[in-house]
Amino acid sequence: MNMISLLVELKDRHCVVVGGGKIAYRKVMMLLEEEAKVTVISPKACSEIEELSKGEKIKLIQRKAVEEDFSHAFLTIAATNEVEENRRITQRLKSISLVNDASAYEEGNCQIPASFKKGRLHLSVSTNGASPKLAKRMKEVWQEKYDDNYIAYIDFLYEVRNLLKQKSLPPEVSHAILEEILDNAYKDSGELRHIYYEKLLNL
Numbered sequence: 001m002n003m004i005s006l007l008v009e010l011k012d013r014h015c016v017v018v019g020g021g022k023i024a025y026r027k028v029m030m031l032l033e034e035e036a037k038v039t040v041i042s043p044k045a046c047s048e049i050e051e052l053s054k055g056e057k058i059k060l061i062q063r064k065a066v067e068e069d070f071s072h073a074f075l076t077i078a079a080t081n082e083v084e085e086n087r088r089i090t091q092r093l094k095s096i097s098l099v100n101d102a103s104a105y106e107e108g109n110c111q112i113p114a115s116f117k118k119g120r121l122h123l124s125v126s127t128n129g130a131s132p133k134l135a136k137r138m139k140e141v142w143q144e145k146y147d148d149n150y151i152a153y154i155d156f157l158y159e160v161r162n163l164l165k166q167k168s169l170p171p172e173v174s175h176a177i178l179e180e181i182l183d184n185a186y187k188d189s190g191e192l193r194h195i196y197y198e199k200l201l202n203l
């Protein structure tokens with residue numbers, strides 16, 4: 001459980017998923033969403049993974065994994081249904097690259113939490129293997145709570161902060177502004193946000 005939360009960019013990074021079942025497929029979809037370069041290694045693959053391979057979305061290698069398969073891997077996900085094989089891969093890689101063991105949270109050096117993105121907002125939760133179902137449920141509660149209003153609101157927070165970076169206001173003034181715009185009124189009213197931003201432009 002000695003882990004910190006990090007946001008990691010996977011775009012164009014070489015990622016390897018070992019195993020070709022439904023869990024491997026779920027992880028592959030997550031990686032493709034992040035625009036990673038994905039290789040799947042598995043003697044057999046489910047039809048969804050085969051389809052991705054035919055459409056050249058991923059590279060599929062239909063055999064067991066060998067040492068060289070990991071030489072350029074930035075992140076590896078061991079997701080076979082053979083717990084020992086997952087452990088072997090994870091032990092081999094954990095001191096040199098990111099590796100997640102889908103069958104044992106404590107084996108790898110990273111975990112994949114339940115997460116939810118909306119605009120600039122990114123929320124993640126892990127129960128460290130206690131209850132993936134609880135993590136999923138918490139994520140779903142957030143999905144309800146953080147509705148579309150938050151996209152424009154957080155964009156507004158971002159723009160105000162960028163504007164403040166350009167202006168050389170005394171730090172206490174900047175901090176007061178950053179505090180003030182956390183008021184719910186700004187979340188709820190686009191008009192109020194617009195007026196506030198215009199006022200700041202003229203400061």
Ligand SMILES: C[C@@]1(CC(=O)O)c2cc3[nH]c(cc4nc(cc5[nH]c(cc(n2)[C@H]1CCC(=O)O)[C@@](C)(CC(=O)O)[C@@H]5CCC(=O)O)C(CC(=O)O)=C4CCC(=O)O)c(CCC(=O)O)c3CC(=O)O
Nearest residue numbers: 103104105111112113114126127128129130131132135136
């Ligand atoms: C350690 C971890 C892997 C890691 O490090 O990444 C891990 C491990 C295992 N999961 C198992 C089972 C299930 N996992 C889910 C669902 C999710 N599991 C996810 C994460 C994690 N699962 C990490 C810990 C996160 C944490 O604890 O918070 C989520 C959040 C994210 C994702 O996977 O994308 C995703 C929700 C997706 C979403 O948000 O929508 C469901 C429910 C469902 O599918 O609906 C079930 C069935 C119910 C049950 O068993 O509880 C088993 C037993 C397998 C077996 O018995 O063979 C193991 C192995 C073990 O625990 O040993």
Ligand SMILES: NC(=O)C1=CN([C@@H]2O[C@H](COP(=O)(O)OP(=O)(O)OC[C@H]3O[C@@H](n4cnc5c(N)ncnc54)[C@H](O)[C@@H]3O)[C@@H](O)[C@H]2O)C=CC1
Nearest residue numbers: 019020021022023024042043044064079080081085102103
């Ligand atoms: N992290 C998570 O959210 C979850 C993880 N799991 C774990 O994920 C693992 C996979 O689960 P499923 O996809 O449901 O299994 P599955 O039985 O659908 O698929 C297993 C796949 O692994 C492949 N495989 C078997 N031995 C292999 C080897 N030596 N090298 C490469 N590929 C090999 C098989 O050909 C098959 O494609 C299990 O260990 C399970 O405990 C299960 C549920 C959720």
